[in-house]
Amino acid sequence: MSDYILISKASESCDKTVTLKGWISNLRSSGKISFIELRDGSGFIQVVAAKNDLDEASIAVAGELTLESAISVTGVIVKHPKKEGVYEMQATSLELIHKTDNYPIGRKEHGPDFLLQHRHLWLRSKKQWAIQRIRDTAVYAIITFLKENAFTRIDSPIITSTACEDTTSLFEFEYFDVGTGYLSQSGQMYLEAALAAHGRVYDFGPVFRAEKSKTRKHLTEFWMMDAEMAFFEHEQNMQIQEQLVMYVIDQVLTQNAEELEILERDTSKLSGIKAPFIRKTHSEIVAILRERGSEITEETDLGAKDEEILSEIFDQPIFIDRWPAKIKAFYMKRCPDNPTFSLASDLMATEGYGELIGGSERECDADVLLKYMGENKVPVEDFEWYLDARRYGSVPHSGFGIGLERLVSWLSGIDHIRETIPFPRTIYRYTP
Numbered sequence: 001m002s003d004y005i006l007i008s009k010a011s012e013s014c015d016k017t018v019t020l021k022g023w024i025s026n027l028r029s030s031g032k033i034s035f036i037e038l039r040d041g042s043g044f045i046q047v048v049a050a051k052n053d054l055d056e057a058s059i060a061v062a063g064e065l066t067l068e069s070a071i072s073v074t075g076v077i078v079k080h081p082k083k084e085g086v087y088e089m090q091a092t093s094l095e096l097i098h099k100t101d102n103y104p105i106g107r108k109e110h111g112p113d114f115l116l117q118h119r120h121l122w123l124r125s126k127k128q129w130a131i132q133r134i135r136d137t138a139v140y141a142i143i144t145f146l147k148e149n150a151f152t153r154i155d156s157p158i159i160t161s162t163a164c165e166d167t168t169s170l171f172e173f174e175y176f177d178v179g180t181g182y183l184s185q186s187g188q189m190y191l192e193a194a195l196a197a198h199g200r201v202y203d204f205g206p207v208f209r210a211e212k213s214k215t216r217k218h219l220t221e222f223w224m225m226d227a228e229m230a231f232f233e234h235e236q237n238m239q240i241q242e243q244l245v246m247y248v249i250d251q252v253l254t255q256n257a258e259e260l261e262i263l264e265r266d267t268s269k270l271s272g273i274k275a276p277f278i279r280k281t282h283s284e285i286v287a288i289l290r291e292r293g294s295e296i297t298e299e300t301d302l303g304a305k306d307e308e309i310l311s312e313i314f315d316q317p318i319f320i321d322r323w324p325a326k327i328k329a330f331y332m333k334r335c336p337d338n339p340t341f342s343l344a345s346d347l348m349a350t351e352g353y354g355e356l357i358g359g360s361e362r363e364c365d366a367d368v369l370l371k372y373m374g375e376n377k378v379p380v381e382d383f384e385w386y387l388d389a390r391r392y393g394s395v396p397h398s399g400f401g402i403g404l405e406r407l408v409s410w411l412s413g414i415d416h417i418r419e420t421i422p423f424p425r426t427i428y429r430y431t432p
Helices: 007-013 056-062 112-117 128-150 187-198 232-253 257-262 282-293 304-313 366-375 380-391 402-412
Strands: 016-029 031-037 044-050 068-077 087-098 170-173 178-184 198-206 221-230 278-281 318-324 338-348 353-361 397-403
Touching: 007 016, 007 044, 007 068, 007 087, 016 044, 016 087, 031 068, 044 068, 056 087, 128 198, 128 232, 128 257, 128 402, 178 282, 187 198, 187 221, 187 380, 187 397, 221 232, 221 402, 232 257, 232 318, 232 338, 232 353, 232 397, 232 402, 278 282, 282 304, 318 402, 366 380, 397 402
Parallel strands: 044 087, 278 318
Antiparallel strands: 016 031, 016 068, 031 044, 068 087, 170 178, 198 221, 221 397, 318 338, 338 353, 353 397
């Protein structure tokens, strides 16, 4: 009886007889010999099934194999005759676990609507497999980095009674007989409350935006990691963001070489990134962009075209710093030398992938925060609990949020963000 192993462990069993179990992701046959690409979730391997090496029952199975059929195959693991570091199996026995008929996603080209309607099946394709593996590495890398830097995970609520920023971009619903509830767009404020207990805190979970955006960079439901750090000022905040991004890049390049190759990702674009990242003020960026024909002003955010222009100029991530306070959130600390600007930064990725991280030093003085709330017409009664964090033991602190899907899109070199999440939710789609 041969041992059942994962495909990812095949190289450890070279010249041994083992059993693999999985699904057929590709298949070609010349009659006397079949070449089966087998997938088991951990990886892919070519199975060579020659009639001369099979018993009668296995020959019969080989004759009825189809795409996405599930099989168990026993054979000897050998080095690929032409590809260095690649292994394949010479099959001696085939067993059909489940036969699939008329698999909807064939080798021909399918449009995005068809593929999204069949997302539950499209996830099996090689490129989609690779993207989700990179996503998994990125998630684990973020959590590992934070744990190694003394952060404690705090799970923020998804249902909230107040909006972190603008209620117009939130999903609103009636919460029993209590009042209006919202689906959270950020756990930031809850983390600010928790940092007085734990010092450095983060959350990691789904958040929701009700914006009717159709761009390739927007989702209605996505995953966000928010972090807050006590006794961190603005420059320290940017430094830890740099360290986190560099750590994630290193882990993906190290652990996902096969996946990046499948996606045809130019890894030199990632391996060439070095800290410290470029730092420019919002005013400096505006001047650069206007010289190149942009209509951006000192009081506006960057558009998609602006991000593309910056990518043509810089091959490193850019911190855009000192934003006009009037276009940033009320809780951001103002620049001491000019309070019309906030101690806020957005980290822009290379290659036109846009904003990866948004962060700022937070205003820690309750009286000053009350003033900003008044200027922004924020209902004070809804934020008394938030103000309490400043009334009792307030300290300088900073925080940031990183969108997982945008990060994965950049790392993978994928054009549309909807491919970076298993089941994307957009303004036109909430199935499957």
